[in-house]
Amino acid sequence: MVAVLNEDKPYGMEMDMNNAKDSIFAPGLERLKKPVLPLVNMVQFLYLTGPFASIEEVVSRLTKSVELEGVEYVDPQQMLRPYEVFLQEFEVLKGKKKLSVSLPFIVNEKQEPVVKRQALELWIKQQILSQELEPINSLLCEPCGCVLCCTGPNSEFDEAAGYKGRMKQKFFEIPLAENEIDLFSVARIDTEQSCAVMSQSEPSLQIQQAPFYEHQMALYHWKNGWSLVLPEGSVCPHLSPETQKCLVYVKRPAVCRKPQIFAYVLEKTADTAKRSDGALIPVYMARSKVLAIWDCPYVRKFQDLIGSYAEMSGLEPVFKKNKT
Ligand code: SF4
Ligand code: SF4
Known part of the structure; x- marks a missing residue:
């Protein structure tokens, strides 16, 4: 089932995109048409039900092409290699190894804890899907000539791209990890007040009697971490005005690598749970979806190919509109 959370038409760019030749998207589409999760499911099944001592033993036997979900995988072994480190975590289920990471606490959508085996499977699939989607997104974004992810609402680039209508948001933000904030040489707001609220809190953080988003672009330290706030009309300082490309592409923040089809097998919640050793660990909710941003x-x-990609991966495709 394909769910569309908001069916509003977006911007003028859609017309150009409809005329764009699919061949410029071919490298990204080739990958989108051959998701790795059907292969992962096959390896998991063979490993758990067969006499195999290791995942490597299963993968090394995949020397011929296989057809899954109507798609031919010519070299399954080569396709699985980049994900082996995650696949090997399945060996925990046969008592062959210890988990190499600390699993988060995972609940279902009714807030009930999921059993350990399912939690492991969900975690592995979230990691594999995230890794697979990063190059797919980059390959599909590059030919678009779009900079929507790198600008505040109603920037000069939106006008140039022929976007119709004005966006209603007052700001966009780019969430950043602590070790990414030094990439940006802009003002930092790291105060007791900013750390006590989040960017979406109501009432908004006030600075000199005005909402924070009415001030210039800045880095903010919020209750839930750092973000670069792009107010109306602003543009990320790393977006080249000449080429409209990212000037720090190789070391761009993690969030810039993930637009706009997301692995949504698990969603991090704001909750924490206490482990048996007393440590507090994050709580994730099982979603079993692929989330694609309609903007x-x-x-x-x-959208049809993204829907098929999700369904072949055993996940529900969900389309959501973010910017209005
Ligand atoms: S990922 Fe962002 S910048 Fe790239 S095409 Fe999509 S909206 Fe535009
Ligand atoms: S760092 Fe690069 S990719 Fe990220 S918002 Fe800025 S220009 Fe865009």
Whole structure:
């Protein structure tokens, strides 16, 4: 089932995208048409039900092409290699090794804890899907010539791209990890007041009697971490005005690598749980979805393929509009 959470038409760019030749998207589409999760499911099944001592033993036997979900995987072994480190975690289920990471506490959508085996499977799939989607997103974004992810609402680039209508948001933000904030040489707001609220809190954080988003672009330290706030009309300082490309592409923040089709097998919640040793660990909710953001031109253009990608991966595709 394909769920669309908001069916509003987005911006003028859609018209250009409809005319864009699919061949410029071919490298990204080739990958989108061959998701790795059907292969992962096959390896998991063979490993758990067969006489195999290791995942490597299963993968090394995949020397011929296989057809799954109507798609031919010519070299399954080569396709699985980049994900082996995650696949090997399945060996925990046969008592062959200890988990190499600390699993979060995972609940279902009714807030009930899921059993350990399911939690492990969900975690592995979230990691594999995230890794697979990063290059797919980059390959599909690059030919679009769009900079929506790098600008505040109603920037000069939106006008140039021919977006119709004005966005209603007052700011966009780019969430950043602590070790990413030094990438940006802009003002920092790291006060007792900012650390006590979140960017979406109501009433908004006030600075000199005005909401924070009415001030210039800045880095904010919120209750839930750092973000670069892009107020109306602003543009990320790393977006080249000449080429409209990212000037720090190789070391761009993690969040910039993930637009706009997301692995949504698990969603981090604001809760924490106490482990048996007393340590507090994050709580994740099982979603079993692929989330695609409707504002993005390649998401609109390839919505059917994204839907098939999710369904072949055993996940529900969900399309959501973020920017209005
Ligand atoms: S760092 Fe690069 S990719 Fe990220 S918002 Fe800025 S220009 Fe865009
Ligand atoms: S909205 Fe889509 S095409 Fe535009 S910059 Fe973001 S990821 Fe790229």
